[in-house]
Amino acid sequence: MRVPIALHVNGVERQAEVEPRTLLVQYLREDLALTGAHIGCETSQCGACTVLMDGQPVKSCTILAAQADGASITTIEGLAPIGTLHPVQQAFWDEHGVQCGFCTPGMVLSTVALLAGAADPSDETIRHGLEGNICRCTGYHNIVLSVKAAARAAAAGAEAQPVVDRNAALAR
Amino acid sequence: MNPSTFAYERAETLDDAIALLAEHGDSAKLLAGGHSLLPIMKLRLAEPELLIDIGRISELQGIRDDGAEIAIGALTTHQAIADDPMLRERVPLLADTASRVGDRQVRNRGTIGGALAHADAAADYPAAILALEASIVAKGPQGERRIPAGEFFLDFLTTALQPDEILTEVRIAAPPQGHGWSYQKLANQASGYALVGVGVLVVLDNGVCSDIRIGITGAAPVAWRARAVESALRGRTLDANAVNSAAAAAIDGVELLDDLHGSAEYRRRVTQGLTRRAILQAAERAAGTQ
Incomplete structure (x- = not known):
């Protein structure tokens, strides 16, 4: 069938x-x-x-x-056009909210929905909102910081930006 | 990890679903949000030949307040119950319980009807449903009937629903204004299911407990009312001493689960402790409104 x-x-x-x-x-x-x-x-x-x-x-x-x-x-x-990062993805990059990266797509998408319902979430709101996403690297501390950075970026009107290769930029 | 093969039919109306269920009997299962059924099908603990998808039937959706009672459609998701302003005001015990089910993604898909019909021993809702003395409405080829909460949960994964019946809604008479409530839960950290969950409603009259109802889930194969605790506290002032000594009876007459998640002795202590906490919090909330 x-x-x-x-x-x-x-x-x-x-x-x-x-x-x-x-x-x-x-x-x-x-x-x-x-x-x-x-x-x-x-x-x-x-x-x-x-x-x-x-x-x-x-x-x-x-x-x-x-x-x-x-x-x-x-x-x-x-989430964002190819070659660019959504502000939540950028925030996870900037705040080292990624370790092995396996949980990251789910974390990022849950964060997008969380911020749609709570513009300035508390630590407790973030941890409750992301309860359904498990990070086996246990990198939760920086993930919470990433969500807060994403909330600030959203408040400042951030839009998707091209990916910047920071290692290459530093090497220059 | 797939379920075994099955056929799939989408029922457009409640009557369609009842007819399909009557036709296929035990070889069919109803699919609502799927958050209880699909996991056990993946584990091959259930291998239905047909899934009847009732997830789009409009008659099973929505929350209505008809004055005397509040009716919650079987397909209402946990998140919709948790977020509903009317339920948060009039039946906060249920709204808070819903907000503690699983996690956000599970709450977005899982439904109250599905959770009640599945009757997992560690589900959250039974505590509140028992304390609220809710009614479960079921419809089958013989018509519709109401099942009182106290007669609905029969055993591990077993309810009073007949194989040809569909749970259509939950009906609740809202507790009096100014009542106190609490849901205390010790969650299994991996699954979010309740190792023990205690739901309490308290009504105070000039500081004296005029009504108290306690439902307990998770600790035994089937949820129960802690009637010995209730009768010990009715007519009393809910001070810490009275509550402490009464809460010990929370497990009276109950055979507690004893498994890898917790020994019977552990569950006994947790049940008594959470019962005490839930009563005290409910009493505090009731006192705060007077």
């Missing part, structure tokens, strides 16, 4: 016929090659597979692709 689905992914309309048991994360990674949605625990605990579904963070390992029919999905690849 195949189920027809039609959804918007990163602004592009997609149509497919999927096996009913296809998980949203599988459809994104295997059919659309959007591998920024990571597969971690596969038991809806770690949050590495987080994507935005109609603007809300969800765990794409625990949603059937068929359930997402008609939805608008944003993955980390769709």
Whole structure:
């Protein structure tokens, strides 16, 4: 059995016929090659597979692709134009909110949704809001700092900026 | 990690869903948010031949206040309950409980109907549902019926729902204005599920406890009302001494779980401690409004 689905992914309309048991994360990674949605625990605990579904963070390992029919999905690849960084991505870079990077796409997308609902979040709000994203490097301290920096950047009206290769810039 | 293969049908109306369920019986499962069902299907603990997706049925959505009762549609997500201004004002115990389920992503997808029908022993809602004396509304080929909260949870993963029935809504008579409430939870750090969760409602009359209801989840195969604690405290002043000695009875007559998440002895101590804390916080909140 195949189920027809039609959804918007990163602004592009997609149509497919999927096996009913296809998980949203599988459809994104295997059919659309959007591998920024990571597969971690596969038991809806770690949050590495987080994507935005109609603007809300969800765990794409625990949603059937068929359930997402008609939805608008944003993955980390769709957050900012290629070659640029969304202000939240820039803040994670600037504040060293990234260690191995496996949890980062999910952390960033959860942060985007968190800041949409709380412009100036407290530490407690940030930690509660990111409870569904686990960092096994345990880099939470800098992640909280990154979220605060992103909130300040958003308040200052920041927009996506081209990626700057700082090592190259320093070498010059 | 995929579930076994299954067929998929999307029900457009409640009657469609009831008809599909009647036709396929035990080989079918209802899919709402999927946050209880899909994980157990991935683990192959459930292998239904058909999933009936009820996630888009409009009759099962929304929160309504019809004066005497508040009705919460089965498809209402935990986050929608946590954020609803009317529930936060009139049934804060339920709104706060919803805000503590899982994490943000889980709350965005998981539904109250799905969580109640799945009846995980470590789910959060049963504590509040018991303390609020809510009713569960179910509809099947024989029509609709109301199941009192106290008769709904039967055993581990087992409710009073019949195989051909669909949980359609939860109905709650809002507690009196000025009541006190508390949900105290010790969460499993990995899963967010309640190792123990205690929901308490308190009504004070001139500083004396005129009503108290306590629901406890997580510590046993099925949630329960701590009636011995309630009757010890009704008509009393809820001072620390009275609450401390009464809370010891929270586990009376209950066979506590004993597993890798916590021994029965550990759960006994946590249950008694959280019961004490929840009553004191609820009493403080009730006193603060008078």
